[in-house]
Amino acid sequence: MDGLTMLVENQFKLDPFLAPFEKALFIFYNKQIKKLKILHFVDEGFWLYYHRLKNSKFRWCMTQEEDLRLKQLES
Known part of the structure; x- marks a missing residue:
């Protein structure tokens, strides 16, 4: 779970504790x-x-454009 959380923070440049x-x-x-x-952020904790x-x-x-974006993020 920590690896997925780090992926959200580092790869997507998001802080899961901030709105939205x-x-x-x-x-x-x-x-x-x-x-x-599925990583679900709720209040002060996570559900996996x-x-x-x-x-x-x-x-x-998904559209081809969305699929391409996902593949680019995986690289």
Whole structure:
């Protein structure tokens, strides 16, 4: 969880404790789109939700521009 928090702070240059991010959800997924982690900032703490699919993939709807932006952030 600390690694994801550091990613939000360093990669995205955001402070999760400041508005409007204090109740935000940050969604992370693996390359195969079978594992999903959601970092949820609430009040003074974090929730980490994790879901893993066995035989299928999450369906992810995004435009090509959004997909390109995500890939650039991963680099």
